[in-house]
Amino acid sequence: xxxxxxxxxxxxxxxxxxxxxxxxxxxxxxxxxxxxxxxxxxxxxxxxxxxxxxxxxxxxxxxxxxxxxxxxxxxxxxxxxxxxxxxxxxxxxxxxxxxxxxxxxxxxxxxxxxxxxxxxxxxxxxxxxxxxxxxxxxxxxxxxxxxxxxxxxxxxxxxxxxxxxxxxxxxxxxxxxxxxxxxxxxxxxxxxxxxxxxxxxxxxxxxxxxxxxxxxxxxxxxxxxxxxxxxxxxxxxxxxxxxxxxxxxxxxxxxxxxxxxxxxxxxxxxxxxxxxxxxxxxxxxxxxxxxxxxxxxxxxxxxxxxxxxxxxxxxxxxxxxxxxxxxxxxxxxxxxxxxxxxxxxxxxxxxxxxxxxxxxxxxxxxxxxxxxxxxxxxxxxxxxxxxxxxxxxxxxxxxxxxxxxxxxxxxxxxxxxxxxxxxxxxxxxxxxxxxxxxxxxxxxxxxxxxxxxxxxxxxxxxxxxxxxxxxxxxxxxxxxxxxxxxxxxxxxxxxxxxxxxxxxxxxxxxxx
Amino acid sequence: xxxxxxxxxxxxxxxxxxxxxxxxxxxxxxxxxxxxxxxxxxxxxxxxxxxxxxxxxxxxxxxxxxxxxxxxxxxxxxxxxxxxxxxxxxxxxxxxxxxxxxxxxxxxxxxxxxxxxxxxxxxxxxxxxxxxxxxxxxxxxxxxxxxxxxxxxxxxxxxxxxxxxxxxxxxxxxxxxxxxxxxxxxxxxxxxxxxxxxxxxxxxxxxxxxxxxxxxxxxxxxxxxxxxxxxxxxxxxxxxxxxxxxxxxxxxxxxxxxxxxxxxxxxxxxxxxxxxxxxxxxxxxxxxxxxxxxxxxxxxxxxxxxxxxxxxxxxxxxxxxxxxxxxxxxxxxxxxxxxxxxxxxxxxxx
Numbered sequence: 001x002x003x004x005x006x007x008x009x010x011x012x013x014x015x016x017x018x019x020x021x022x023x024x025x026x027x028x029x030x031x032x033x034x035x036x037x038x039x040x041x042x043x044x045x046x047x048x049x050x051x052x053x054x055x056x057x058x059x060x061x062x063x064x065x066x067x068x069x070x071x072x073x074x075x076x077x078x079x080x081x082x083x084x085x086x087x088x089x090x091x092x093x094x095x096x097x098x099x100x101x102x103x104x105x106x107x108x109x110x111x112x113x114x115x116x117x118x119x120x121x122x123x124x125x126x127x128x129x130x131x132x133x134x135x136x137x138x139x140x141x142x143x144x145x146x147x148x149x150x151x152x153x154x155x156x157x158x159x160x161x162x163x164x165x166x167x168x169x170x171x172x173x174x175x176x177x178x179x180x181x182x183x184x185x186x187x188x189x190x191x192x193x194x195x196x197x198x199x200x201x202x203x204x205x206x207x208x209x210x211x212x213x214x215x216x217x218x219x220x221x222x223x224x225x226x227x228x229x230x231x232x233x234x235x236x237x238x239x240x241x242x243x244x245x246x247x248x249x250x251x252x253x254x255x256x257x258x259x260x261x262x263x264x265x266x267x268x269x270x271x272x273x274x275x276x277x278x279x280x281x282x283x284x285x286x287x288x289x290x291x292x293x294x295x296x297x298x299x300x301x302x303x304x305x306x307x308x309x310x311x312x313x314x315x316x317x318x319x320x321x322x323x324x325x326x327x328x329x330x331x332x333x334x335x336x337x338x339x340x341x342x343x344x345x346x347x348x349x350x351x352x353x354x355x356x357x358x359x360x361x362x363x364x365x366x367x368x369x370x371x372x373x374x375x376x377x378x379x380x381x382x383x384x385x386x387x388x389x390x391x392x393x394x395x396x397x398x399x400x401x402x403x404x405x406x407x408x409x410x411x412x413x414x415x416x417x418x419x420x421x422x423x424x425x426x427x428x429x430x431x432x433x434x435x436x437x438x439x440x441x442x443x444x445x446x447x448x449x450x451x452x453x454x455x456x457x458x459x460x461x462x463x464x465x466x467x468x469x470x471x472x473x474x475x476x477x478x479x480x481x482x483x484x485x486x487x488x489x490x491x492x493x494x495x496x497x498x499x500x501x502x503x504x505x506x507x508x509x510x511x512x
Numbered sequence: 513x514x515x516x517x518x519x520x521x522x523x524x525x526x527x528x529x530x531x532x533x534x535x536x537x538x539x540x541x542x543x544x545x546x547x548x549x550x551x552x553x554x555x556x557x558x559x560x561x562x563x564x565x566x567x568x569x570x571x572x573x574x575x576x577x578x579x580x581x582x583x584x585x586x587x588x589x590x591x592x593x594x595x596x597x598x599x600x601x602x603x604x605x606x607x608x609x610x611x612x613x614x615x616x617x618x619x620x621x622x623x624x625x626x627x628x629x630x631x632x633x634x635x636x637x638x639x640x641x642x643x644x645x646x647x648x649x650x651x652x653x654x655x656x657x658x659x660x661x662x663x664x665x666x667x668x669x670x671x672x673x674x675x676x677x678x679x680x681x682x683x684x685x686x687x688x689x690x691x692x693x694x695x696x697x698x699x700x701x702x703x704x705x706x707x708x709x710x711x712x713x714x715x716x717x718x719x720x721x722x723x724x725x726x727x728x729x730x731x732x733x734x735x736x737x738x739x740x741x742x743x744x745x746x747x748x749x750x751x752x753x754x755x756x757x758x759x760x761x762x763x764x765x766x767x768x769x770x771x772x773x774x775x776x777x778x779x780x781x782x783x784x785x786x787x788x789x790x791x792x793x794x795x796x797x798x799x800x801x802x803x804x805x806x807x808x809x810x811x812x813x814x815x816x817x818x819x820x821x822x823x824x825x826x827x828x829x830x831x832x833x834x835x836x837x838x839x840x841x842x843x844x845x846x847x848x849x850x851x852x853x854x855x856x857x858x859x860x861x862x
Contacts, residue, residue: 146708146711146713147708147713187588187624187673187675189672189673189674189698189699190673190674190698190699190856191674191856192673192674192675192854192855192856193856194624197624197625199624199625200625201587201588201591201592201595201625201627202587202592204587204588204589204591204592204624204625205586205587205588205592345554347701347704351703351704351707354707355703413583413585414585453699454699456698456699457697457698457699457700457708457713460668460695460696460697460698461668461695461697461708461713461714462713
């Protein structure tokens with residue numbers, strides 16, 4: 001029996017009334033806050049990669065609460081580094097440095113952080129509300145989707161490789177093809193043929209994606225930290241001013257928040273734009289549309305903080321629209337989120353909308369609640385969090401290695417998983433060193449299996465006639481248009497990003 | 513005097529130790545021990561629930577009331593866990609394996625990755641064995657009778673994966689009912705096959721009779737699909753909802769075909785066997801077997817099984833299961849035909 005969306009939303013909320021879900025949410029918020037503020041480059045993808053082997057053994061809602069809690073708050077608290085140290089933060093908060101740091105130097109660090117938290121919280125809520133509206137709007141379309149349509153949607157997702165590859169499309173394609181190749185290991189579900197198994201039981205079901213993700217993102221980051229001894233070298237600007245000034249600024253600029261939040265949602269929905277450009281697009285929009293921006297932007301204008309932060313947090317809502325309703329990821333974090341959902345037995349996309357709408361609403365509720373908690377954490381603990389940014393690399397390296405190895409072993413308690421994690425970790429390190437984008441490989445890995453399944457089903461059920469289905473044709477056109485549009489938008493945003501931070505942006509592409 | 517006292521004390525102490533030692537050896541074998549049940553599957557599914565239904569009863573019926581914990585070792589349709597039980601698990605009675613019906617089928621069929629020997633494992637029984645498979649087609653396909661079904665060409669039959677029991681039984685139906693050039697569309701989850709059937713992506717499927725009754729009762733009540741045939745496991749066991757359907761074996765034309773049907777039944781009857789590593793001490797094996805016998809005979813277990821799985825248990829006792837494994841048909845020609853049915857190649861010729 002099918003439940004109404006209102007009932008599903010109510011049930012989704014009721015399902016959260018469990019102590020362990022709230023503990024997991026708070027743990028996720030704590031982890032997300034820590035990783036957003038710590039200077040050693042721990043982004044949401046690495047948090048997901050480390051957490052995945054552990055949380056997939058939990059009950060779904062508890063695991064989801066931790067993952068969403070971490071990613072949601074990570075975006076809200078990402079302004080510390082830009083404002084206090086003048087270091088571009090994680091993806092999505094790099095543009096904040098342009099006006100956040102001058103504000104900090106001027107003695108208005110608290111004001112900049114206050115504006116950032118408030119704009120982030122509002123952006124998160126707007127993104128979440130858009131997701132709420134998107135579920136019923138998308139539902140009729142989703143019912144029309146069979147295997148051929150789903151294959152085209154996956155193809156659309158894979159076209160993102162061109163964007164994730166940044167300035168090195170060939171290396172991106174090689175990495176994605178390698179991901180597809182790894183996805184082939186094991187018994188091919190449709191034909192029963194053993195591929196790359198070499199009579200080894202360990203390889204019968206392929207190598208666990210969570211092990212590969214953990215290795216590809218965890219080991220290179222830990223090795224990099226150990227080798228480069230990265231940390232914050234310069235002194236933080238003094239934490240002066242008032243958080244409430246920032247709140248007032250944001251409320252006064254509510255229209256800018258709304259506009260930039262929708263920029264964020266749009267970036268989240270369109271395949272391939274991602275967090276590397278969201279802040280720059282919003283910053284560019286604010287610079288073009290705000291009164292007097294030409295003179296004040298780049299010199300400590302609070303609107304230059306509000307715009308990127310609101311867009312960055314709203315983007316998560318847009319990300320979840322495509323991830324949950326269509327079933328393809330928008331980046332590494334959402335790809336790993338899909339891996340977790342698959343491990344729990346949920347197939348994101350149309351099937352999940354039909355079968356588990358209450359879970360989708362639980363995720364939406366968690367997203368909204370995490371946004372509120374993250375904003376409060378930012379306000380209440382701003383002084384203490386600033387100290388976190390001074391953590392030494394030695395501490396981080398040890399913690400990372402412990403979590404990576406324990407996480408890998410905890411998946412199946414199979415010593416061979418440790419061998420796999422070390423092997424893929426070394427591979428990941430060299431991929432990073434020689435600028436082969438790992439996100440492209442993970443995308444190939446996650447989507448490869450699904451694409452093959454949908455293509456096989458389409459061919460077996462319809463032969464080549466599936467290509468003539470109207471919905472397939474419409475989706476192919478949409479995919480092609482969005483691909484061209486995305487590439488164009490990305491090139492444009494590159495050319496518009498300030499020259500002083502062009503290098504930082506390029507670095508973000510490589511590191512993403 | 514003092515020396516005599518010391519000697520007496522020493523002798524007394526030694527006697528005390530001997531008595532204590534002897535008392536200790538009388539303590540139940542499993543007292544203070546932990547039994548780990550390794551399941552060859554992901555947690556949370558029906559197989560897990562079937563296994564869990566026995567845990568509390570085992571603790572109750574094993575003298576010494578050991579702690580019982582479970583671990584999951586999914587992979588290769590149970591092959592990974594079975595290999596581990598056979599080769600790597602301690603054979604001291606503290607590790608029990610629980611694998612699906614694939615444990616027996618994979619070994620008999622000589623599938624890739626099997627590194628265990630069925631004859632060397634010890635069997636503790638299974639909580640489930642009976643199941644009925646039904647073949648059905650969607651209403652819109654217009655295959656309202658067996659004749660129309662057999663006359664149609666290129667019927668698309670949906671299933672999970674090659675080698676999955678639903679796939680094999682779907683192929684068994686197609687083969688024995690004599691369908692013309694059937695096409696097998698795989699790569700779905702169980703509920704996905706239902707959805708594909710309703711939207712016309714596939715025309716027919718095989719499914720477990722109880723699953724249909726629980727998951728899609730409206731298919732039966734509103735006649736949304738046409739039911740064509742049934743596989744009864746064990747043979748002659750009528751399903752209350754589908755007793756009128758013709759049994760697939762009635763379509764078999766030769767003894768060889770009947771043997772293939774019998775082999776299929778034999779694989780399914782194995783249920784989800786509990787096993788012990790080779791070399792497990794006889795004392796521990798017998799204690800566990802007795803505990804399983806008592807568990808399967810306990811009316812409370814039947815309630816627990818029904819509560820967790822929605823079905824009634826159909827247990828097989830340890831000795832019966834062991835005999836059943838020993839007596840499995842191993843005729844190479846029958847196995848060769850069955851392997852063709854389980855694989856992706858065209859159906860065997862008739």
